Amino acid sequence: MGYTLNFAVVWRNFDRLLEGLALSLGLAVVSILIGAAIGLAVAFALISKYRAAVWPATVYVTVIRNLPILVLVLFAYFALPQMGVRLDKIESFVAVLAIYSGAYLAEVFRAGLLSIPKGLTEAGLAIGLTPMQIRSTIIAPLMLRNVLPSMSSTIISLFKDTSLAAAIAVPELTFEARKINVESFRVIETWIVASALYVATCALIAAVMRQVERRLALPR
């Protein structure tokens, strides 16, 4: 084959990969937090008895989930400025990933909401809580416990989607790896190390989520 593995260049530039990874994680955390807030509101809208709430929520989820995220990333960065909305690279990517996460998490949350017995809402009403208080103190906390396992895979998936920010030159992990690759011609080594970093981070996220799940499990 004539290709001898030599990781020296990659190790020399390892801090750049770590910085990239840190940015990837930062993008994911901020986007997913915003997305979770959107998803929660949209999930309640999806199961609302008011058509005026169900309709826009359904359109949002359907449109966003049926678009490739790369298309959204490119649209937000290149098309929106033409329409007078100017965001820098990072802002535009966070906005896209937040909106994208919102649609996926809305579906996860909706499934969780459907599994909560109606009697709990009635018990809340009976002691005089308002529907809003019931959502925040009873329904949402129970729903989050229910959906932690499926939320874990959604979060991992969304973290991996940060690699698409490379398309608009956000210096996250994939972008940094490509730069090192181009500068050093160490193709195999660079991508092996970058891949290992992705895998390790995802495994860590999964472990943390399992821990959270265990912590929040209802005592019996």
Add this chain to the structure above:
Amino acid sequence: MAKTLLEIAGLRKTYGTLEVLKGIDCQVHEGEVIAIIGSSGSGKTTLLRCINMLEDFQGGTISLDGEEIGYHVEGPTRRRKSEKDIARQRALTGMAFQQFNLFPHMTAAQNVMLGLVKVKRLPKDEAHAIAVKWLDRVGLGDRAGHYPGQLSGGQQQRVAIARAIAMNPRLMLFDEVTSALDPELVGEVLQVIKGLAADGMTMLLVTHEMRFAFEVASRVIFMNQGVICEDGNPREMFVAPKTERLAEFLKTSSFN
């Protein structure tokens, strides 16, 4: 005669074309303990649920302490009150459910405190003291820190009763509170209800426990097909039913 607490007049409830309550008229006086009996589908649970607006209703009025529940009624027009007003009115009645409906992510004490803190706006320590007092009262003072999943059905139901009663309601509604319990756990729950009755709490109980109704109720309402069929003193009703329907119903109900 004691003061009238609850006044139901011409109450009608429909699901689409199905009429479940066909004009209920009834007065409840302070301190009365009323057992509502009847076969399933007679509308007894629906009646209870209308009283605290867990069900909307289409005709008639329900007033608690002279205040109309759920709707502003002016002549022929009726308008549902705001969620906030309805929530305030619901807090005036307590309700215990067949399925207990405790909040599974909260301890027994937290279940009881929730309404005190969020609805009555009491400080946490004060709410906790009240919660512990009522848990003690239902015999569960030592279970305050337990979660519903760690309690038996009978214990859960007693916590649920404490949660309702801690709000200091004007009226307590019990909806078949022993139907989901194993037979050996029924007694402890009925004991708690007896205690509340002895304290003079006004109560409406939908129940299948005929013996209990006979022992504890000061008055029995027998419902059949969406109307009140018979209404009176348990001794007379159980011993000498005036209507064929009630006689029939009592014959098919077990008295143990």
